[in-house]
Amino acid sequence: MVGMLQIITYLLCVYLVFKGFEILQIGLASAREDRAAPLLIGVIFVLVSLVAAYSFWKMVDAQASSVSNRMQSQP
Numbered sequence: 766m767v768g769m770l771q772i773i774t775y776l777l778c779v780y781l782v783f784k785g786f787e788i789l790q791i792g793l794a795s796a797r798e799d800r801a802a803p804l805l806i807g808v809i810f811v812l813v814s815l816v817a818a819y820s821f822w823k824m825v826d827a828q829a830s831s832v833s834n835r836m837q838s839q840p
Contacts, residue, residue: 766827767832768829769830770825770829771825771826771829772790772815773824774821774822775822776826777806777818777821778817778818778819778821778822781814781817781818781821782811782814782815782818783809784810784814785807785811785812785813785814786811786814787812787817788806788807788810788811789804789807790807791803791807791809791813792804792805792806802829822824
């Protein structure tokens, strides 16, 4: 069960990063004269998605290692 949770969370992390880059691409493809705001929003979303994906990744790994250690210590 924990392995399935890990896989689903890893897929969520990849999805978040893809969505961050998608928002950046929308800003890059903007036809507006002043593209500074869409580019800034895109860069912020990429950074936020990378930080969120990394934190989710670490939380799930910590939970899985905790469950693994608990299962190994039981007789």
